[in-house]
Amino acid sequence: MTMAIDLKGGAAPATLNERLLKRHDRRERTALSLLTAPGALLILVVLILPIGWLFWLSFFDASGEPTLANYARMLRPVYVKTFISTFQVAGLVTAACVLLGYPVAYLLSQLSERTAGILMIFVILPFWTSVLVRTYAWLVILQRTGLINTWLTGAGIIEEPMPLVHNLLGTVIGMVHVMLPFLILPLYASMRAIDPVLMRAAANCGATPAQAFRQVFLPLSLPGLAAGIGLVFVLCLGFFVTPALLGGGRVAMWAMQIADNIAVYGNWGAASALGVVLLAVTALILVVLRRIFKVDTFGGAR
Known part of the structure; x- marks a missing residue:
């Protein structure tokens, strides 16, 4: 008890x-x-x-009747061409940003915090100017009578002006200038978090600088690289101003097709279907990037 x-x-x-x-x-x-x-x-x-x-x-036509015609028109040649062009431009811009941004981020990560902070001003400086102003600036630089062609013809290097604008090349150049900071910033943060002791430990184990970079530094920087690639690629898919001005109507992007459906034809259903397809494809791309890099696209390692 x-x-x-x-x-x-x-x-x-x-x-x-x-x-x-x-x-x-x-x-x-x-x-x-x-x-x-x-x-x-x-x-x-x-x-x-x-x-x-x-x-x-997206499931209604211009008269308000339910329909699947907005999605069926995606198979038309003009939409297929625009779709391919959008991802072609986004891929080229992303690749160019990786080739240019990775060395810059690596250089900044190896400098002292004071020096890196000063140089970082030049990376974020484009954010202080509107995209429209920067695009018009590139238009002045790249056109047939622009600064580059004028200097090259005046120096006798070329006889005729080169087509640097109103084509794919001019569009990619302008978009890379806008998108490059979006890759450098997350990549720099990821590289800065890597402990320098790991590189010295790899050297003590007999690794050459190239081997230490490839086997230690590069894998540890993948989260930042994945985040930068995801940001750049997704933002490029919805770009409108730069392709419209620097492309000269010869570079058709998905966002321009959406704007035409609303402004020219007043067809909100068709424009909505384009937006839904673009959103679904973007989500699929993020999943693929996560599987490729084995990291969260906008976060750290899994």
């Missing part, structure tokens, strides 16, 4: 503590829910609802 009383007496405080802990957990979850509610509401209003509205409109 005494043992039972002791057991009951010992069990009561434990049960009370469990109740208090559960009550504390409920209060904490409620407080966290209230704190995150404004952000969740903002995401719902500015992201989820517009995407849902876009998806809904």
